[in-house]
Amino acid sequence: MSATSGSRSASPLTRGFSSGSLRAVTAPILLGVVVLLLWQVAVVLLDIKPFVLPSPVNIGTQFASSFDSVWAGTVVTGTNAFVGLLLGAVTGILAAIAAALVRVFDELSVPIVTAAAVIPIVALAPVLYTMFGANVETARQLVAALAVFIPVYLNTLKGLRQVRPVHRDLMRAYAASPWQATRTVTLPGAMPFLFTGLRIASSLAVISALIAEYFGGPVGGLGKSITSAAASSNYPLAYAYVLGSILLGLVFYAVTLAFEKLASRHSSSTP
Amino acid sequence: MNAVEVTGVSKVFRVAKGAEVVALDSVSLSVVPGEFVSLIGPSGCGKSTLLRLIADLDQPTAGEVLVFGKSARQARIDQDYGIAFQQAGLLPWRTVTGNIELPLELHGVGKAARRARAQDLLALVGLSDFADRYPDQLSGGMQQRVAIARSLAESPELLLMDEPFGALDEMTRERMQTELVRICAETGAAVVFVTHSIPEAVYLSSRVVVMSPRPGRIQEVVTVGLGSAGTRDDALREDAAFFASVKAVREALHGDAVHEKAPHSVRGVETR
Ligand SMILES: Nc1ncnc2c1ncn2[C@@H]1O[C@H](COP(=O)(O)OP(=O)(O)O)[C@@H](O)[C@H]1O
Numbered sequence: 277m278s279a280t281s282g283s284r285s286a287s288p289l290t291r292g293f294s295s296g297s298l299r300a301v302t303a304p305i306l307l308g309v310v311v312l313l314l315w316q317v318a319v320v321l322l323d324i325k326p327f328v329l330p331s332p333v334n335i336g337t338q339f340a341s342s343f344d345s346v347w348a349g350t351v352v353t354g355t356n357a358f359v360g361l362l363l364g365a366v367t368g369i370l371a372a373i374a375a376a377l378v379r380v381f382d383e384l385s386v387p388i389v390t391a392a393a394v395i396p397i398v399a400l401a402p403v404l405y406t407m408f409g410a411n412v413e414t415a416r417q418l419v420a421a422l423a424v425f426i427p428v429y430l431n432t433l434k435g436l437r438q439v440r441p442v443h444r445d446l447m448r449a450y451a452a453s454p455w456q457a458t459r460t461v462t463l464p465g466a467m468p469f470l471f472t473g474l475r476i477a478s479s480l481a482v483i484s485a486l487i488a489e490y491f492g493g494p495v496g497g498l499g500k501s502i503t504s505a506a507a508s509s510n511y512p513l514a515y516a517y518v519l520g521s522i523l524l525g526l527v528f529y530a531v532t533l534a535f536e537k538l539a540s541r542h543s544s545s546t547p
Numbered sequence: 548m549n550a551v552e553v554t555g556v557s558k559v560f561r562v563a564k565g566a567e568v569v570a571l572d573s574v575s576l577s578v579v580p581g582e583f584v585s586l587i588g589p590s591g592c593g594k595s596t597l598l599r600l601i602a603d604l605d606q607p608t609a610g611e612v613l614v615f616g617k618s619a620r621q622a623r624i625d626q627d628y629g630i631a632f633q634q635a636g637l638l639p640w641r642t643v644t645g646n647i648e649l650p651l652e653l654h655g656v657g658k659a660a661r662r663a664r665a666q667d668l669l670a671l672v673g674l675s676d677f678a679d680r681y682p683d684q685l686s687g688g689m690q691q692r693v694a695i696a697r698s699l700a701e702s703p704e705l706l707l708m709d710e711p712f713g714a715l716d717e718m719t720r721e722r723m724q725t726e727l728v729r730i731c732a733e734t735g736a737a738v739v740f741v742t743h744s745i746p747e748a749v750y751l752s753s754r755v756v757v758m759s760p761r762p763g764r765i766q767e768v769v770t771v772g773l774g775s776a777g778t779r780d781d782a783l784r785e786d787a788a789f790f791a792s793v794k795a796v797r798e799a800l801h802g803d804a805v806h807e808k809a810p811h812s813v814r815g816v817e818t819r
């Protein structure tokens with residue numbers, strides 16, 4: 277019975293979502309195709325050399341023929357970004373809960389978080405390589421985790437502070453314990469904010485894990501592969517790795533965006 | 548024992564820079580079990596404040612509030628009242644059923660019993676077909692009905708309602724009033740009901756408490772002799788006794804010097 281009513285209530289939502297997202301998807305795809313065409317035509321007509329800018333067809337061919345090594349690099353960098361995302365998200369969420377519950381913790385964390393928010397985190401990579409050794413991925417994962425921590429912490433904390441007065445009154449009227457109020461009102465209300473933080477953090481995780489590779493550590497990831505392909509003048513291959521990085525970033529973004537949409541599905545304010 | 552016993556209650560809010568707002572000034576009021584009492588008066592006369600003191604959402608600066616002979620705090624902890632606000636205040640991430648079950652869940656009622664109670668209440672407010680919807684899929688009036696069902700979940704002997712129909716259009720509002728009268732007749736709960744609307748107060752209540760602002764005081768208590776809740780229906784709205792009570796409340800609101808020719812002299816009160 278609940279299944280039927282569920283699907284009944286879901287159908288208008290799904291319809292609205294798909295018709296909106298159809299336009300949202302086709303427009304950028306069209307634009308992308310046009311840009312690629314212009315790029316191809318420009319490279320051919322103006323006779324641009326591959327080391328300046330390879331043509332899309334050239335990159336695509338290279339991407340297909342070296343797919344295995346691009347995939348291997350994507351797995352390495354993707355794993356680092358994912359571990360960093362998890363680690364940074366969990367610590368960010370826990371820290372935000374602590375800051376929301378304990379005022380002192382909040383006040384103590386302000387200068388640290390402000391400092392962390394303005395430091396380019398990847399600048400820490402060389403130091404971390406010395407700390408954890410240059411032959412493990414730990415330093416890269418930590419760089420990603422640090423980059424993720426900030427937006428997750430700030431957004432979650434903001435969400436935890438969004439409790440509406442009417443809900444606070446309601447919890448008091450029900451004589452709910454602080455933990456009951458946190459569990460039934462504060463945490464669920466913070467979820468959309470948390471997932472917005474996670475969506476912002478997902479791109480940072482990929483970027484940080486990739487850039488961290490430029491500062492040292494083991495080979496095999498996308499960042500190292502881009503630099504070594506460029507160093508050996510294999511520009512189409514370098515671009516094939518760049519393409520792999522773009523796709524990796526897109527996957528992280530799309531997945532976290534889907535979670536965000538799911539989490540904020542029913543969070544539109546109710547009078 | 549009275550459902551509500553407010554004795555010499557004052558409430559002073561300290562606002563910025565030592566300035567004070569006297570929201571209530573030595574207010575006394577008794578509500579007997581099963582009685583429907585409305586609080587009416589212009590904006591800022593302390594209606595919400597009085598209701599919040601009874602609900603122990605705020606504490607009085609002076610005086611005493613007893614609910615069923617206990618302190619307001621104890622009554623809140625014992626869950627002796629149900630409450631509905633001007634905003635429905637539903638949790639948007641819970642279904643209609645989940646929202647109605649909320650107080651039961653917080654107070655440790657088992658899953659099956661919760662489900663059964665929610666179904667009964669949904670039938671009572673006419674929303675059985677919407678059990679699995681989310682609040683954002685309901686109209687404002689429907690949300691308010693869910694909030695009323697939620698306030699009834701634990702069969703309270705006392706209902707506190709702060710302008711629960713304030714945001715509704717006139718037609719929905721009259722239908723909700725009729726439903727509320729029926730629900731009260733069925734449950735026998737005492738009600739303290741805050742409203743802006745004179746006809747609403749008269750239609751629902753056995754007594755209408757007319758308040759005046761700055762400082763918030765009880766100006767007059769008008770007894771409405773329209774029969775018990777069980778005998779009230781829509782026809783009553785055209786009854787001569789109904790109009791007589793509306794007139795009495797209006798005159799109390801406007802003070803003795805002013806008569807019907809100046810219905811606009813009191814801000815924020817609907818005289819329609
Ligand atoms: N939390 C508060 N802090 C300061 N002043 C308040 C607060 N709550 C109410 N007041 C003041 O108390 C007076 C009565 O308010 P209220 O009880 O909300 O009036 P009503 O519900 O009758 O419109 C108003 O002047 C209002 O500004």
Ligand SMILES: [Mg+2]
Nearest residue numbers: 594595596709
């Ligand atoms: Mg009010």
